[in-house]
Amino acid sequence: MRWYNSTNKKFLYLLPGLLFVLILVAYGLLQTIIESFADPKGQGLTFANYSRLFEQKSFWDSLVFSFRVSFISTVIALTIGIVVTKFLHEILLKKSWKLLIWLPMLFPHFIAGYLILLLFAPSGLFSTLASQIGIIDEMSQFPIIVMDRQGVGIILTYIWKEIPFVVLMLLPVFAQIDNRYKDVVRTLGGGKWETFRTVEWPWLFPVVVETGLIIFAFVFAAFEVPYLLGATYPKMLPVLAYQWFFEGNWSNRPLAMASMLLITAMIMILATIFFYLLQKKRYRMMRGN
Amino acid sequence: MKKQRKMIVIVILIAVFSVPIILLSLKSLAVGWSWGELLPSDFSLRGWSVVLNDPKIVAAISVTYKIAIAVILLNLLIAIPTGRALAFYSFKGKGVIETILFMPILIPALAIAMGIHLTMIKLGLADQWLGVVLVHLIPTVPYSIRILRSGFERVGMKWEEQSFTLGGTTLSTFWLVMFPLLLPSLRAAIYLTYVISLSQYVLTALIGGGNVVTLAMLYYPYFSSVDDMVIASFSLMFALLPLLFIVMVELVIRVTIFIGK
Numbered sequence: 001m002r003w004y005n006s007t008n009k010k011f012l013y014l015l016p017g018l019l020f021v022l023i024l025v026a027y028g029l030l031q032t033i034i035e036s037f038a039d040p041k042g043q044g045l046t047f048a049n050y051s052r053l054f055e056q057k058s059f060w061d062s063l064v065f066s067f068r069v070s071f072i073s074t075v076i077a078l079t080i081g082i083v084v085t086k087f088l089h090e091i092l093l094k095k096s097w098k099l100l101i102w103l104p105m106l107f108p109h110f111i112a113g114y115l116i117l118l119l120f121a122p123s124g125l126f127s128t129l130a131s132q133i134g135i136i137d138e139m140s141q142f143p144i145i146v147m148d149r150q151g152v153g154i155i156l157t158y159i160w161k162e163i164p165f166v167v168l169m170l171l172p173v174f175a176q177i178d179n180r181y182k183d184v185v186r187t188l189g190g191g192k193w194e195t196f197r198t199v200e201w202p203w204l205f206p207v208v209v210e211t212g213l214i215i216f217a218f219v220f221a222a223f224e225v226p227y228l229l230g231a232t233y234p235k236m237l238p239v240l241a242y243q244w245f246f247e248g249n250w251s252n253r254p255l256a257m258a259s260m261l262l263i264t265a266m267i268m269i270l271a272t273i274f275f276y277l278l279q280k281k282r283y284r285m286m287r288g289n
Numbered sequence: 290m291k292k293q294r295k296m297i298v299i300v301i302l303i304a305v306f307s308v309p310i311i312l313l314s315l316k317s318l319a320v321g322w323s324w325g326e327l328l329p330s331d332f333s334l335r336g337w338s339v340v341l342n343d344p345k346i347v348a349a350i351s352v353t354y355k356i357a358i359a360v361i362l363l364n365l366l367i368a369i370p371t372g373r374a375l376a377f378y379s380f381k382g383k384g385v386i387e388t389i390l391f392m393p394i395l396i397p398a399l400a401i402a403m404g405i406h407l408t409m410i411k412l413g414l415a416d417q418w419l420g421v422v423l424v425h426l427i428p429t430v431p432y433s434i435r436i437l438r439s440g441f442e443r444v445g446m447k448w449e450e451q452s453f454t455l456g457g458t459t460l461s462t463f464w465l466v467m468f469p470l471l472l473p474s475l476r477a478a479i480y481l482t483y484v485i486s487l488s489q490y491v492l493t494a495l496i497g498g499g500n501v502v503t504l505a506m507l508y509y510p511y512f513s514s515v516d517d518m519v520i521a522s523f524s525l526m527f528a529l530l531p532l533l534f535i536v537m538v539e540l541v542i543r544v545t546i547f548i549g550k
Binding site for chain 1: 401
């Protein structure tokens, strides 16, 4: 068993994970890329599918809509998540409170979508409350928030669902921060904001970026919630892509694949930009600046 | 003053997460709860009886569990060794390997599944529950690897080394020493995988082709029905299933530890 030396052993342990990435992820993505460039009339590769995609107005509307919804959901969920963790991390690090944060994580996303509908629909709780107070007299006077063309219902769902995720990602960071640094800032006359900016933020920043990327990528490529709460037009891009994928004679399949690949490419570009930003920042921190 | 502000944040937080769930529970039991009434006047179990007497739902529960359990077992099989290697070994190109293993979190699973579809058809895995299991690995495994990796990092190498010094084998060391120490991470990975698998509509529809009917596949047709009571009961079931699953897993863990002793 000479082959079973320590280098091979490391590799053996990594093998299941690498096989997963190679066989499922890399292979699947490669097939999608190939099919998106396949010539619909015969052999060979072509940009025809992409130019056909770029001619569709529905594609551009969906892309802008998806990007806006993902961006807004991510920024709001991150902001609220950071504030909540900052105020409550001492309490939340205790075991029983951690369970409370886990609870919303146990709901599928589309159930969260239904909860938002129960709260914000014209027939929902807030509409009833408004009528109790006397702001509105009829159901129809309540603004359309869910299943609207601005995607507010979708955004609310993701905020509700992702705040616990942000808190769970940030809690370990707050637990790591050396509180003596805060004392230093305070001794030197720094206020609360100074403490947050100089002590906590540099620790939080990498995890905030990572969490934000995960949420953005998730919402940008999500199907379940927009399928439930989206308006007929514009559709979120994955919903449009799925529709193309299964339409009649498969002729729009390349369009579906090209749209999903463009989403992938945009996420990757964003991830690369933030990765380099982080590297630069780390370098600065190492020099003690 | 500071304490008061904290209390306010806590109260808001609890309200934001509990009010919708209480509302959902009421909705699943309320009869003729019309707009403008703050509380329902009449209750019945009709919504629940419709949901639990639907043979399609009963069948879907067992399909959903079968798929979820297979997905969880495969997740652990992949994530435990990989997480351990990432936590304990350092080697050339580790950064690249880490990036490769982390990437699938950011790559849309739908983009991958669209590409696998044809291959799945050729291999006879499309329209089969096994094909659905494989495609559910895509959105779950990267998270499991991350969770297990930080689990191994938290526990450290010392315990393993001690066990090996005392003559433990790889298997007995994992089972008797690392398994109990890793429990918090294993739990997190299991529950997260379960909820993600339970939540998949589009991947299941794509590879299962309408033949593999999980609960998520039934939710959308139910959602377009007009019966609020029934939709609410079905929705609440999605929240109760993970709780039921947690009770099951905790029982299995207790029994495993008991037998191990």
